Amino acid sequence: MKNYLHALKPPPRTQRQRLTPDQARNNAGGFTFKVSDEGRFLRFLILGATEGTYYATEAAHTVQATDFVRGYVARNGPAALRLILEVTRGHRAPRPDATLMALALVARTADLETRRSAWAALPEVARTGTMLLHFLAYQDALGGWGRLTRRGVARVYEDLPLGTLALWAVKYRSRDGWAQADALRLAHPRSTEPVRHAVFRHMLGQPSSERPPVGQLLPELESPAPALRLIEGHQRAMSVTTDVDAAALMREYGLPIEAVSTGVRGADVYRAALETNGLTWLLRNLGNLSRLGLLAAQHPEIVSAVVTRLSNASALRRGRVHPLDVLKAQLVYAQGRGVRGSHVWTPAPAVIDALEQAFYLAFGLVKPSGGRFLLALDVSGSMDIGTVGGVPGLSPRLATAAMGLVTARSEVHTTPVAFTSGVGGMGGQWGGTSGLTPLNISPRQRLDDVVKAMRALPMGGTDCALPMLWAAKEKIPVDTFVVYTDNETWAGKVHPSVALAEYRQRMGTPARLVVVGMTATAFSVADPADSGMLDVVGFDAAAPNLIGAFARGEV
Template sequence: MKPSGSSGVTNNVPSPSENHALNSADGACPWEVSDTARLRRFLCYGSESNIYTAREESQLSMESATTLLSLLQDGQGCEVVEDVKRFARDGRAVALNPCLFALAVCSQHSEQKTKQAAFEALKEVCTCPTHLFAFVQYKKELKEGMKCGIWGRALRRAVSHWYNEQDAMSLALAVTKCKQRHGWTHQDLLRLSHTKPASETIALISKYVTKGWPEVQTAYADKENLEEVVKVLSYLEVVEKVRHSCDETEVVHLIMEHRLEREQLLTDHLKSKDVWRALLKEMPLESVLRILGKMTADKVLEPGSRDMVAVCERIQSEAALKKAKLHPFTILFASENYKRGHNCRGKVKWEPDISILKALDTAFYKSFMNVEPVGKRFAVAVDVSTSLSSVVPGTSVSTAVVAAAITMLIARTEVDTQVLAYSEGAIVPCTIAADMTLTQATIELVKIPTGMTDGTLPMTWATENQKAVDMFIVLTNNPCWSFTASPVESLRKYRQNSGIFSKMVMCGLTSIGHAIADTEDRGLLSMCGFDLGAMSVIRNLAQDLI
């Protein structure tokens, strides 16, 4: 990566024939927002608009999914289901609820092929009980508006298949870890679906869910059971034993031996430090990051202790980071929250431990290996005309740190990246380099003098210097997009001059709801605030998916 003022840059603009040619005389974008793009926006972040609002859970309804309905009416239901599967399977959705909602709508459509495709996709999209419960609840909420029933033959068959096609031990864990969500229980679903178990082990788990452990004990006590049935019986016996145990030593032993999880324990068990120490050994790494503050406050993790050393080693283990597929921003937000020394309400307080902070810092840089390059030409422009000392809403992270981290992430993962800073009505020297630490990059940004905001400067710079850019990422603290000129018009002029269909994301790091423009240009997106989901949105836009 070369800073804006460097010489010897070789990525000049290629001829229009090598790119998406723009055929409009006034430079307007020929790529209007298609119905497919609107659908994929909905699947990605729950809205068909070109505005992504961080940390906002969209209210899903038929009114918010008009394009979905239109595509179904046009006979494109099977294509819709394929998109749902793609966004759910590949982790392209910020949250899975829009995908589950869309799948529920497809499953209740009158066209038989669409309905069949939706139910066949159920297991692939609903990978855990929480997803399955949410899907069924969406179907219940849609019942009145779509004038259809819920528990017809197709849903009964699909839910039955969901249970019957599970690995027995995985299902035993699922039904004991997640008993109910969204007003539904496993007992409800097994009863309403009239599930006929496809194997002895599924029959055992079904009886356990619907009749309880005493009935299971009676039914299987005197039988000569298959090896797999014995295995599941033993596991369920352990779960029942731990739920009725008041012996802390016994609970710890059962957790360690059978890898029990905290959702399978009683609330009273979680008052024990030793129980938490046992849970931490096998707890998913992302869950560990979320409770570091509480574990420090409760002295489960004490300075210099064996447990502290083990947790720190795991946090910065490349194998553990790769297995958990943790994104750098997941670790950054966890680190900043831990560094703050109290939870969001301030009720739980702790003294941040230096060894944990060092482990998180190391993990942040190592986790860059989990980010797959997009393979596009990026220009990341940071607006330093206003102070970067404010905090991104909903986080404990300053806008300067977030801006530096976004810049670092793209510069380290994308081969062709230009980093710009603009202030005082011009691009200003910015010597951020890919091999800098986050602290160094942040210092580099905040030392630049503030001045006048002009969001057109990145595109103007690229035009004047004949730079080939596929994706402009403009980061600003200005919440109202009060630019003296239109960044949208500047982008269109750049496209006309370069022959490249460039896209632009205007990210207002402190914005809570303003959009850069009400436009039908598919290559323009506004972001209000910032969270981990924003990186998924940027990635999807860069790859022409939304």
């Protein structure tokens, strides 16, 4: 009789056992679902894969991801290009490296029609001179310069607005062992515009005997072109010997700080750069501004101007500032020392507060769903290994806290919990009991306070079924469960998809599950066959609104 009963109702399978034939063993030894190839490619574009995880070394993780991307592009070139453009146009990725590498693969290995489309998309994906040179480094690694490569690169220089071309000439002179002059010599761009030719000559660095002197790049023109005026200002700035003179030229010609010699970049030059450089530069140089005494009580007008810029939602959107850019700036600036080098500074409290606000503003307007959320945050040991988006110090645990707070701020009815050790002790693959601990956090708390509270919790194995099991046991009404994890999970007596089905049956509600993957692995605990489950890429700038739309039933 016992055998018949087991046949009719077999015991639940643990997460170390395969639930369905389409599950695969993850790097931690548990069985989870494999994300679709399109989903995995999207994870790569947004999160990249240059860092390891707790269960996979940096080298192994990068090789696995790169091999997958190569294969995906070879099989689905048009789909790959479509996703690259979607991520670029939505400014969804925190760093451009993954999209540039993927575009280089499409431009090199896809079918001819798709390769041509990839080259046509290059100016849109490689928006700055630095991005173009990064792209060329990837192209060079994939092979030589063929006809499509030469024409594709030449078209960028031929079609670029003259003002932008001049800016590239003085701001993005070289990166990754490549210089703009290298690209011009290999691509041979053609143009009938005299001013464009003059900028090309400057970028090529021709000897002074072969080009007009400063202020006379094109003496035949009736009036000086704005593009040439920028180059003239750069040439003059490179010859001055004091930061006062350099700062005056920056203001006169609208020069970015990169157009000035590093030897004269003192306090006056940095002060001028606040007027001539963009928001991305500001985020990267807050430490330098404080180190030089500009963000101090003696300069309240500068502090106020910086706070105003950081708190301007429209400016953040125009500057294409990703939330991760802001979070990185906050992490580095608040610690009072650089990631590299020996520079130290005293952070300005008002600037730290402005960065906190800018982080949420950078996501844009998040439309709340009005539903009941249960946020389950993975705080296991694996979440402290590796980084998100290649940002030093931004572990998956810290990124989880940040993303969780975004949802908590937009959704009023939110219950946060953390995966912890149920009876104390360390978790991970070799021990520890899984449990849940309510998180006594407020959406108005500072991010560093939330992380501190999370780090104080006892780590255990991550059982992603526990949120549903706990809510069913306590009869807690939940419309949407949101689990933030690296998907390297193995603990648990039942699979999360089974726990969700049981919760739905017991509570009589079509509860949904969102799994936010914080690393670019190939796994997810969300069942792709269940329309009530959604796999989301962590730190996708579109993630908060996507979660809200899914909770409202619009996705």
